[in-house]
Amino acid sequence: MTVFAERIEAGKIGIQQAGNKVRLLGWVQRRRDHGGLIFVDLRDRSGLVQVVFDPEMPGNGFALAERLRSEFVVSIYGTVRTRPEGTVNKNLATGAIEVAAETLEILNGALTPPFYILDNVDVDETVRLKHRYLDLRRPEMQNVFQTRHRVTQIMRNYLDSKGFWEIETPMLQKSSPEGARDFLVPSRIHPGEFYALPQSPQIFKQILMVSGMEKYFQIARCFRDEDLRADRQPEFTQLDIEMSFVEIADILPIMEEMLAKIFEETIGQTIARPLLCLTYREAMERFGSDKPDTRFGMELVDVADLVAGSSFKVFTDTLANGGRVKGICAPGCAGMPRRELDDLVKYVNTYGAKGLAYIVLGAEGIKSPIAKFFSEEQMDLLIKRLGGQSGDILFFVADKPQVVADALGHLRLELAQRLGLIPEGQFNLLWVTEFPLLEYDETEKRYVAMHHMFTAPMDEDLPLLATEPLQVRAKAYDIVLNGMELGGGSVRIHRREVQEQMFSLIGLTKEEAVDKFGYLLDAFEYGTPPHGGLAFGLDRLIMLLTNRENIRDVIAFPKTQSASCLLSHAPSAVSDKQLKELHIRTNNPS
């Protein structure tokens, strides 16, 4: 009876179709039964249209329509007509017309859904995830995935136009010692041995450069067995890119052009190019973060010279021990209740700061627990340095440099959020460059690569590698959007001896290096072009573009914070037979 091919999309019917016969296929959004007349809102992914069932309609259509319920799947044949005078619905894209049903076929019934198939439903996320197929029917979720599709299409088209080839790399890889915890996959054929799911296609894409592919990209699934966050899932997607014969200056403009296209063609946002470029040092100094949100001010200000002469031992001792003292000015906060101030102290505690000093610039003068340690002149200079006005509060943290940056950097974001200082609809894209190549890991008592161990040092810093490794800057860059790290990359090491030096700096013995990365080192000896690239977090990009607050909303079937899938109930126990084949014996605590 139903000819699927003659279908028309519900949301696209307009006055111009009036008089046409149409075939609608979709879901019952809602039925309004007036006894003698039944209205049904028919939904497909294009939108809604109102269908009218009249008792006079041919056949048993009206009786069938009385049986319709939410989410029944139906086929409706009927005539488009303009709505009678006064019944036009301006809130509906198709509100000027309706479809007068002539035949109705119920293709499938449906249980009553646990929640409305509507935008902005107020329902627990657990319920949404359990019934994800229903959640994904909601228009706002469909929009997210349409945008996601568009973005990857733009990426593919753009990169293709620039000569990039899309090449797949293995999902079953060799486990590597650095970086995140690997997801391991047991081997049936090799008892006791394991593959690792890729944390990223890093090594293979570099080998593709050795292979002469010159320009590669991949929309690659990556896996990291670490704890989850609002913007972190154990499996996520990267746009992974690598190019041969490039330096930083060649890479960044191409990426900027691609991002500009994406913003333009998805949300109509123009991105001014070239993008702002901050060095790591400047980002840390001004914003206390290597992914600064530059949509608002409240920058961090060094006050070491002004407090060095005070009698406040917390500040002076910190400075004497090589620490730093910095402050920020929170505008209009002078009326903040004591409880909220105490909360802020606790807030900075979580980032390792032992305390949070403050100076309230009230209407009746200065109030501060630390005022007594400063002369009037010192106090004036402090206020002036931070640009404090009457009605503001000045906050200070004194600690190790990293703690000061971390605590004040986060306090800055927290305050801006509370004070509503972050402008909506603004997209601040910028590069952060000149990252340190290495940092010192206190718990492991060794250097670790800040980006990853294949990142090249800056040429002018190369001599420092042997003498002051922590001073060496890397040819690495991150792209930051509204305080979120969107992607990052580097120019890579392409010579075996530099790579070996890097391995030894991070504490890998020659044997370990050969065991773990010998294949890469070997490849490097067969004519490796200079190369570099980067990877974008696709999920995070989509989050920003669709204005979503967590990554689960832009992944069709995400995991919960405890890394389970509420829909499919993964992970789950497996049979003894499966384990036996894999040569695995479990050690269940139960």
Next chain:
RNA sequence: GGAGCCGUGGUGUAGUGGCCUAACAUGCCUGCCUGUCACGCAGGAGAUCGCGAGUUCGACUCUCGUCGGCUCCGCCA
């Protein structure tokens, strides 16, 4: 590994020692209704208050544990 918040009919919430034989809204079911679009009106069904211990004469309510969810620190680019 740690901190905080949450868990009451299908859904969202109220109730915070006895007034609860658990309330409201919505959804669901039945009937009526020819211009609704969050249709309306009338009636009805639906919850051992996540689970388990404990305190108490008495626990949805307090305590402890446990399970699940969320946010964050550590971890992770």
